[in-house]
Amino acid sequence: MGWRLVPFGYDSQPSDSRTYESVPMQPTPQKTMPANPKDARDQSLLASAAAQPGHITGRLPCRSRRRRVLTWGVRLLAAVGLFFAVLLFTPLLDVTYLKFDRQGELEKSDYILVLGGEPYRVLEAAELWKEGYAPTVVVSNHDEAAEEMRQMAIHWGVPPERIVVDRLSWTTADHPRGIRQATTLDPATARCIVVTNFMHMARSQAVFEKAGYRRLIFREPRWTRVKRAPQAIKSRLRVLPEVIYECAAWVEYWARGWV
Structure with missing residues (x-):
């Protein structure tokens, strides 16, 4: 702290007889510099952002936002990788895979329902018809795809008069309604063999039962049938x-x- 002389009684005394009063000088504030150059750069960015019009107090600089986004992206990728690793190298995949199995014992039925998809489904339905499990085959798909399924069934030995075509089913949820409109079956009493692939069985069963079908037997093509989860x-x-x-x-x- 220093001292400086200030004139006292300037207006009331002559210039040659002025007296002076010692007044303590205020210390000049010293700027503290951050020890870390990176902190100094961040403070400079905040100061420049605060000087701009429309600045929102407390807003993080772009560099910090990008760092946070990158951090969360890395965490998300790590979580996804861990999820796939758990599925691949633990029994969780086996348990989940086998949960889709809905195959039942075959018995005499009223209809064989073939849901649109792989050609093997139509071939399985044709074989079941030849084995005498049901007198009528219903192919369920949409537009030209349904007609293609009908032609495949004829090619594999099912007479055209024994085939009913549902051309209104675009999704799994459409099959129960489309089949009911194409036939005269009663969902509550008609016994149906539903041919689809292994992974599709559980969801198909839930959809059909939601629509009121009660006597269902699910089968997948015998050429793709599995007994257990892949090892x-x-x-x-x-x-x-x-x-x-x-x-x-x-x-x-x-x-x-x-x-």
């Missing part, structure tokens, strides 16, 4: 996308009230 990593990698897709479809159907 080899290569096979598990092939099945994994199907499991994820089917789980996502279950969530969608539940949200829409279809199951």
Whole structure:
């Protein structure tokens, strides 16, 4: 702290007889510099942002926002990677995969219902018809796809007069209504063999039962039938996308009230 002389009684005394009063000097504030150059740069960014019009107090600089987004992105990727690792290398995939199994014992029925999809489904339906499990085959799909299924069934030995075509079903949720409109079956009493693939069985059963069908037997094509979940990593990698897709479809159907 220093001292400076200030004139006292300037207006009341002559200039040659002025007296002076010692007044303590205020110390000049010293600027404290951050020890870290990065902190100094961040403070400079905040100061420049505060000087701009429309500045919102407390808003983080762009660099900090990008860092936070990058951090959360890395965490999300790590979580997804962990999820896939758990599915691939633990019994969780086996349990989930086998939950879709709905195959029942075959018995004499009124209809064989073939849901649109792989050609193997139509071939399985034709074989079941030849084995005498039901007198009528119903192919369910939309527009030209339904006609293609009908032609395949004829090619594999089902007489045209024994085939009923449902051309109104675009999704799994459409099959029960489309089949009922194309035939005269009573969902509560008619026994039906439903042919679809393994992963599709559980959701199909839920949709049909929601529509009032009560006597259903589900079968997948015998050429693709499995007894247990795949064990080899290569096979598990092939099945994994199907499991994820089917789980996502279950969530969608539940949200829409279809199951």
